[in-house]
Amino acid sequence: MRPIQFDPFGEPVAHGTDHGAPSSVSRIALRTGVGLFWAMVVVIVAARAAYFNPNFAEKFGSVASLIGHLKTIVGA
Structure with a gap:
């Protein structure tokens, strides 16, 4: 008899x-x-390696400092 x-x-x-x-x-x-799926993974990783921009992180830092300045101006 099989178990249920x-x-x-x-x-x-x-x-x-x-x-x-x-x-x-x-x-x-x-x-x-x-x-x-794996072909797309290889294409995406190769594209990221080919078009890597080391200054990409600096853009986020400047946006964060701009938001910080705006908060001090607004008073939040």
Whole structure:
């Protein structure tokens, strides 16, 4: 006798729903998606390395100091 299995919401799962192994179309779709994901990762990392600007962080520092000056002027 098989033990009763439950879904995440606590409902018993029917025994007749055996999905079996994934189909070849499902495997192809999965591999295509994974390949596309990692290709995008490589492209994004390569673009960030090629167009890296070391002065990028300084822009945020100047914006933060501007906001600090505006707060002192407004009196907040």
